[in-house]
Amino acid sequence: MTQATAPTQSTESHEGSGSTHPLVAKHADVLEQATAALAARSYFSRYPESPSPRVYGESAAADGQAAYESLLDKAFGALGTVATDGAWVGEETSPYGPALGITYPHLDLDAAVAAAEEAMPVWRDAGARTRAAVCVEIIEGINRRSFEIAHSVMHTTGQPFVMAFQAAGPHAQDRALEAVVAGLVEQERVPASVVWEKPGKDRQGNPALLRMQKDYRIVPRGLALVIGCNTFPTWNAYPGIFASLVTGNPVIVKPHPHAILPLAISVAVAREVLAAAGFSPDLVQLAPEADGEGLAKVLAERDEVRIIDYTGGPAFGAWLEEAGAASGKLVYTEKAGVNSIVVDSTDNLRGVLGNLAFSLTLYSGQMCTTPQNIYVPREGISTDEGPVSFEEFGEKLAAAVGKLTGDDAKAVELLGATVNDGVRANAGGLADLAEEADGTVVLDSRAVAHPTWPDAVVRAPGLVSLDASREDIYTQECFGPVTFLIATSGTDQSLAQFRDTVREHGAMTAAVYSTDEDVLDAARDAAADAGVALSENLTGQVFVNQTAAFSDFHGTGANPAANAAYTDAAFVASRFRVVTSRRHVE
């Protein structure tokens, strides 16, 4: 009896209560473009990745450096009035040598949580589109400070400057915008209001419509906590910050104690924009900690925290996933894994070696996406330069790395500086590692002298070859400039080991080199089984450790390295809920 076609329906979109916020019109175009790009997963970038003066202005580089230097050796005051307990914390030291000497106001957590919760209802009721527009305004403000942020990232992570500019600036800003439109689209999939008309009968049995108006209200999940990491403080934090913010949740940002400044600047911009737009700046708060305070755990255990985004080590990440999820919090993690490459054959050996060498060299292998395990058949591979044995492949890759990093002054612009003692120990321990693995040091990690920053510890990539049977060694993450060349019985074993180690230990990235379509198909199947994205035959300017916002997912959520992906619907859909109210209408 209910099969009739529904009559005309009126629907309207979420506008929020009250009149339209002026930022909605200002950023309508960018939201439209970014939304279309995300749906198509086509090429899109709003923020130019080149630090060229033709793009950012003649004085931008110098102004940014001066702005960064003006922050050093003093208290960071740009956060405005915050819910502080009066303490000032911060002991950042540049991997390039100097101490930053900056202190930040330490939060009074009870007051900070109360301020966040007080700020939430107005933000909630502003509506999804206003929130998205305010988020874009924040990102635009962050973009204008890209040079300042680049210096802050260089001197907290050890990234080389150009990489710090690109990855922590425009690339991170594009990921932020991606999270904003992902969240906006998700909220706007539910209409704000609909008139629902069910064919029925009145009390006399005559046909009559049952008509109801139903209003769908977006309600945020609650206070969000974003826990930043040392190596990519902005790139890995922005997706969580903006995904939570655009869906109505206030955010507390807990930076890594060694990389506070990039997020402090970002949070300061957010607070200024929020206040100027008529909202409470306490929708985004910075929670710096003294080294060793353990603030992430304290915050994660607070009942008010309902969402946690985390990038960092696997032990704490696993604890968060367990303890957070067990208490009903949404927990999104990116931890660590063993990024893998299967080398089967190539018609462009030079391209393979150049591409791989660059991937290993960039930031001294300190990217969560840097390849660690390279599987090569013991019998060697076929190439456009003829057969290449396992040993020859290692020698050639070592030579390519050597060529790329041979000149100290040029090398440091790719390598940056080592971020911590763990990386330095890994880089310095190749001989011991090879001995333990019954393997060979194919290329030792060279100590590079930095011409500008003599205190920086800079390390070029090292290569250790070992047998595929030594899973005990190569299934452990060895963070930094250490890569394993793993001798297999052939590509079948390479693919099997790739699939099995990623399933068990996780990976953010994977790649395959082959001229054989059957091998590529098998690699795609292995990648699907392992739940990791696959790059095929990269020999040019695209590298396995880089993903493009709006098109490539970062992580899949399908293997132990990360339970989330930047940015799919699953990353945003649970950050808000929908509450309906319904009533009869004439």
Add this chain to the structure above:
Amino acid sequence: MTQATAPTQSTESHEGSGSTHPLVAKHADVLEQATAALAARSYFSRYPESPSPRVYGESAAADGQAAYESLLDKAFGALGTVATDGAWVGEETSPYGPALGITYPHLDLDAAVAAAEEAMPVWRDAGARTRAAVCVEIIEGINRRSFEIAHSVMHTTGQPFVMAFQAAGPHAQDRALEAVVAGLVEQERVPASVVWEKPGKDRQGNPALLRMQKDYRIVPRGLALVIGCNTFPTWNAYPGIFASLVTGNPVIVKPHPHAILPLAISVAVAREVLAAAGFSPDLVQLAPEADGEGLAKVLAERDEVRIIDYTGGPAFGAWLEEAGAASGKLVYTEKAGVNSIVVDSTDNLRGVLGNLAFSLTLYSGQMCTTPQNIYVPREGISTDEGPVSFEEFGEKLAAAVGKLTGDDAKAVELLGATVNDGVRANAGGLADLAEEADGTVVLDSRAVAHPTWPDAVVRAPGLVSLDASREDIYTQECFGPVTFLIATSGTDQSLAQFRDTVREHGAMTAAVYSTDEDVLDAARDAAADAGVALSENLTGQVFVNQTAAFSDFHGTGANPAANAAYTDAAFVASRFRVVTSRRHVE
């Protein structure tokens, strides 16, 4: 340098590998209609809710009853070849009296899990649209057995027949279809393939496009477990079953040991359709248990299980949320809460009383959506019949219930039978409850004699009035035909208690009666804060305990009663992942 407009992009949709499955064309229209309805949240129903012979055919009712009766007192053989350990289990007894006498093949769990995992890759690679079409074919097959399922539900849940037909038949089928299209839409939001073109430069510095083909592959999360409940075995299980299945995951259905048959028939249909469509029937398996076996926990603890959907008691639900989430499983629960109604004023007292009386009476209050707490100002309310005191309101509601349930033969067609001893104890304990609460039994729960099924224990709704200060009593769920009339200091306190108790104890439904727009606004705010859907001034044929598929969400996921909603994007988006493969193209 990356600001140029993207060139033309080619995208294609997920078709799966190989040729198009014939069911895709067969069900294209229904998928299109249902998808449009879900996006608009407008009125839509595919499966007629009336058990009329004009809709289902002259012989459908008799045939369905005969089919049901033919299943009694024997082994259930319709599941075909299953991964059984050889045991046969099942001790269902109808709440109307008779033992069903049916036994079901008990699974060998290792073999069942292996069969499910073996079935997954082909199902994964079939593609989202083929899976959706196969799911529709299953639901159509289930719909054709609506009368048989209605009898099976009546005799496992105690629902009256017409309700069993509607709620466990067409309404559940509509919810199943809703889950299918929700999952389909979510998967198809990601294109199957795109050519990505980034403006760049070649080695000579001339403009050149960086072109890559990127393929996005949907990969299922893994084995799904659906744990059914006693009172709504199909309605509450179908969303999880079909949400997991359409997103590529095999499903093990663990029915409540007292309500196996409705899901056994459903699973049998699914297995037949899957096999006929060329897939492994083991994509859907039934895991019946002997009473007290604790199979839900055993299954939930298996590593292979990656998704759990649960409806049932809060203690086990909370354990699942903790233990399941802690081990990285997706866990969707619907537990219990204190559904609440705020009565402030009305211009249609008769309509209020009739509507409320029906809501309390239907299935003897054994719906997870039945109101439990009715807040009424101690001073009374204003109505179209003049001022009505708190006591008068209680008397009038009692009279309305009495009128609706006064005739035993008619009453049982609404009340059905009590499902278990807990409900019977609650119904029989009103005097003690009132004494403990310093309250009053306004209406005792009347024992109704069933004219057809003398062994059925049938209870009409009872009402206990008590003071708002006795939260210790009314914040506990008292499942069954027991409703509290709570005397408050006024509507402000009613709304505050409503908000606070739902935030803390959860609710599936809420309603308000008021002629005052300010009160309605305040109620909407309280409902948003509490995270519960609100029905306003229901005085006609729509009841607070009923939701419409495709338009109303069932649950919100925003209060402790349920962490999920039927069916929002959050319910489906995490059940699959996307694995990209990318390569350069000319």
